[in-house]
Amino acid sequence: MWRDHARRLLKHGVPPERVEWRVRSAQDDLFAEGEAVADVAAGAGGTVRRDCLGLLRRILCHTSEDRFALAYRVLWRSLRQPDLLRVATDPDIAAAGYLARQIRRDVHDMKSYVRFREKRSPGSNMRHFLAWYEPEHHILELVAPFFSGRFTDMNWLILTPKGSIAQDDAACVVTREVCVRETVEDETEQLWHTYYRSVFNPARIKLKAMRSEMPRRLWKNLPETDLIPEMLVAAQRRDFVP
Amino acid sequence: MKRTFSERLAILSDAAKYDASCASGGTEKRGGKDGKGLGSTERSGICHAFTPDGRCVSLLKILMTNFCIYDCAYCINRISSGTERARFSVEDIVWLTLEFYRRNYIEGLFLSSGIIRSSDYTMEELVRVARVLRLEHGFRGYIHLKTIPDASPELLAEAGLYADRLSINVEMPTEQGLSQYAPEKSAAGIRGAMGHIRQRMEAATEKAPSGRKAPRFAPGGQSTQMIVGADAATDHDILSSSSTLYTGYRLRRVYYSAFSPIPDASAKLPLIRPPLLREHRLYQADWLFRFYGFDFQELTAGRPDGMLDLGMDPKLVWALDHRAMFPVDVNRAEREMLLRIPGIGPRSVGALLSARKHRTLRLEDLERLRISLRKVRPFITTPDWRPVRLTDRVDLKALFAPPPAQLSLL
């Protein structure tokens, strides 16, 4: 774990330039930061501010190879310069801020674009829902509280290539194991299609606005985006203006 | 012949789509850990999908029914329109909202309706949907109810108890526009209802002298919509109207909806393509008012015809009209002035202000904040940069998005 390494390095006063962080493979779980980084500076003689811990937690979710080195540099320097985070133009803080914004966007996308499908569960008194989603970064721990605070009266499971989040009556559990895609059919999706088609106003086409908000990489897992070509063709045929 | 559920859904969502409002944020934070009920709200709302018209899908936006006894010229549901009619029951809407919500398609419900029988009857039905969702199903998601102008105060109070947001559309930017196109509606009636909502909202956040708190009332505030381009109102008229709505009625949002030709349109209406670019400029002006400290008057003051420049962002137009105030020293200028630099937004201004306490800012620092040097250079100075002269409109125009043509077909 990065936290354990960082804590040991801090304790021995090893400066960032003398550490090289390596990831063995893209999927290296040794460094997965599931747990909090709260006590990372324990015993290093100094306190790390909450906003700094929040920033570290976010950048450690990023898939950038640079994240461990950057996180350690930010940590090391903030212990010596407590207001470092305020200096948004500092190269390390600017880089960290950039990664953090990408994480925020990824979290936001996941909250928006997970689509649950109902899985019939005869004999159970809870309804079951399943989703397949592909986040860009390791954000499952960051988004899990959102889903568990919202979908409270049902059991659900979100599978992703970076792990899963599951909730049943007992608890919400996040794993880091790579999942394979599983799909089920859900009739209600037809009503969603109807709705998506009908709220579209064919007299105003703004494709750029749509694409910038709903990135193309997500389309393959969204039930409604398949309808877009046919909606555009119909919009062209429809002649409002004489 | 009885229509299927899906056919009715198609009719009732099609009929609701001309309302631009989609916000699902700005209300109290709710969530559940006790395993009862369903739903939560987020501070800034969530868009769950986008359609090719560039608008977001955040709420299930539908009409309870598109039958209507009124005859508003711009509306597809007016009594004289030949559109197909349908109606959902309270139970239909509740079921659909919950099922869409469980699949993470939506943040909640935006319910409106054509007026059937009477204002009170219609409002009562809308309130019933919200009541059943909240009380019978423990629904904690977002609810936005359209308010029927002449509905009774008791119904309004109950609506505010369950809804996060209430809205009444002013529809037309001017009173003349309203009486021309919506003969049965009165501007005074609409404003009266807005004022009433404002009072209740304020009462709900204050403690009465007795120490008792007033009942909850629409914590997400109220919003409204104006149709742009159907009548002769200028941008100046529209923005003056917005100014009153924001300051006089404390509206959370004013939406501008480019008048969009509807099928089976009334002969009273102009034949134009929806003025999307004009709508966009109005939103930019609105944004400058809400987040940049601009007054609406400043934005149209220099415009002889009272119209915003379609070819250029209103912030850039303002800067060019006030070129004597530039260049701005990014190391010294006050927040208010930094916010006026074209190409710099509120987030960057915050970062600049805190960073300059620690060091003198140079161009490379701005670049690190991902500010576009190309755009801001003509307007700023730093120790390593000073513009020669403020370039003219034609040069600067190229820096910002090129304007698509907007044609009237008449």
Ligand code: SF4
């Ligand atoms: S009252 Fe006017 S705007 Fe509202 S549904 Fe009826 S016709 Fe349309």
